[in-house]
Amino acid sequence: MRNSIAFASAAFILALSACGASASENEAAPAEDSGEIGSSAQEDPVKQADEPDGDEPRVSIPADFRGSWDMRGTDSCTPGESRYVVGENWTSAWGEERTRVVDVKVINANTVELLGEPDPKAPDADQRFGFALNGNGDGMTLFAPEMSSANFVRCDDTSARSDSSAQSLSTIPARYRGTWGGEGDHMACSGDLSGDDMTITANRIKYGSGRIEVSKVRRVNDNTIAIEGRYGQTGQAASSAVSHEIELSDDGKRLSELFDGMEPFDYNRC
Secondary structure, X not given: OOOOOOOHHXXXXXXXXXXXXXXXXXXXXXXXXXXXXXXXXXXXHHHEEOXXXXXXXXXXOOHHHOEEEEEOXXXXXXXXXXXXXXXXXXXXXXXXXXXXXXXXXXXXXXXXXEEEOXXXXXXXXXXXXXXXXXXXXXXXXXXXXXXXXXXXEEOOOOOOOOOHHHOEEOOOOHHHOEEEEEXXXXXXXXXXXXXXXXXXXXXXXXXXXXXXXXXXXXXXXXXXXXXXXXXXXXXXXXXXXXXXXXXXXXXXXXXXXXXXXOOOEEEEEO
């Protein structure tokens, strides 16, 4: 734990961690969106995550927010001290038991709103909280309803954003996922992918007539990822190699597919 000087915000974080904290029975499953980037949580706590069976994780905190954090101060990130840790779908406050996150809402590239697992002992307690990154991702503010915010500094060797061009991901980040309607298509978001709609999941991009089975994801910059995979028509094996980039707007409401030598394919979130 930190020095005995009691910061009000630090006490809030510990209380938030204790409220609704729950260790999942699948706690040792590997994180999906953390990139390349079984060790134990003590060796590298960020690489542990709570995963259900199947392709899709229940929720996924975007990779930029994950890592080890400490309260902002003159003694931040002192070696050997416990930290505030953000994993793929959990948080842990200075060595306390993990709080599982059951819902993630991406507000924009810098801000997410989270919902912690309900506490059976306090079912009416508000488990909402959120993170807001500064411009380069080396600082973060934690906020929650009716609580004072807490300012953190990143304690990892490098910021997720400072090394964004070289970061490989194992799945498509959560903020890109969902159903997208083709811009200008009167059938957009009709629900049957009959027009120019597209659905993005953790490792698949579905179109009305086919799909891309994603094999590699790389972060290009804060809002853009590069995709590699194989395309196949519906009912046929995915065999044609394909690669392109996907760019997301700052507010997360618009998306563009970028193929070499072609005009962008633009979409709006359904």
